[in-house]
């Protein structure tokens with residue numbers, strides 16, 4: 001079983017879409033093995049997105065991620081990393097396919113409703129960034 005890391009971002013939490021997104025996740029066969037709703041500090045967001053620190057959108061992205069609560073989730077499924085990225089759809093909702101979460105719910109490239117790890121090393125870093133070992137039940 002592979003684990004991946006997901007975030008329901010402030011725009012989706014604010015619009016009360018948490019339940020709808022979790023429903024999509026569970027109906028696609030993912031198991032939610034850990035979850036918490038938190039308000040990130042700017043330092044949390046900057047550390048989480050450090051790989052993007054030289055990108056022009058880094059300042060806006062990290063500020064946006066602190067504008068309201070987010071839901072942090074660890075998902076488990078065979079091939080979870082790829083499967084969650086497929087279910088999310090393209091980063092820019094304008095490019096996302098029909099049936100994906102971003103196509104259905106995302107507002108724009110920044111307020112794109114959900115995040116997902118893009119590789120096994122990223123998933124391991126992102127999971128351990130927000131969750132301790134005792135919080136994760138397989």
Ligand code: CMP
Pocket residue numbers: 052057061091109110111112114115116
């Ligand atoms: P996410 O999958 O969380 O990873 C980085 C985030 O940066 C991305 O989703 C978008 O919300 C945001 N972002 C803003 N502008 C861009 C951009 N030009 N290219 C990629 N990601 C962007």
